[in-house]
Amino acid sequence: MIVENLHVKGMVRNHNLAQAISDCGWGTFTNFLAYKLGRKGGKLVEIDRWFPSSKLCSNCFYQVSEMPLDVREWTCPHCGSDHDRDGNAALNIRAEGIRMLALSAVEMLAYGWCSRFCCRRGCKTRSGAKA
Incomplete structure (x- = not known):
């Protein structure tokens, strides 16, 4: 599984996006995804935010x-x-x-x-x- 390593703290500083970004829980999602993939022999690949x-x-x-x-x-x-x-x-x-x-x-x-x-x-x- 391939995801982008998002800078959530920086994104939350934008008041227009803060609520939507906070609600989705990106960090928790990627941690859970890495855990589940690891159990099945998969790998989580994070692409640099830059x-x-x-x-x-x-x-x-x-x-x-x-x-x-x-x-x-x-x-x-x-x-x-x-x-x-x-x-x-x-x-x-x-x-x-x-x-x-x-x-x-x-x-x-x-x-x-x-x-x-x-x-x-x-x-x-x-x-x-x-x-």
Whole structure:
């Protein structure tokens, strides 16, 4: 599961959004989600809040320099793709999460780490415990 690491404390400072943000309990939700995923062998991937998900074209990866919050739809000046701000951000967050998962898998293989799901032949993890 891939989510954006939101800065909830900063978002609550906006009095127009404070009530809605406080009601949704984002921190509790992500903690609960990580717990449940861990029990089932899944992983919660959090994308950095500074990742330019809204300003990055999901088609050609061109990054727009400035995009005010009131711009809800935009056209990429490089490839001409039309984007809904939130839909485009969701696609970019998903792609970045998949990239991060692939990198962590490569690191695990490079350093000889093993998860209990990678094999059932009694291999040992880096700590020496049976997987």
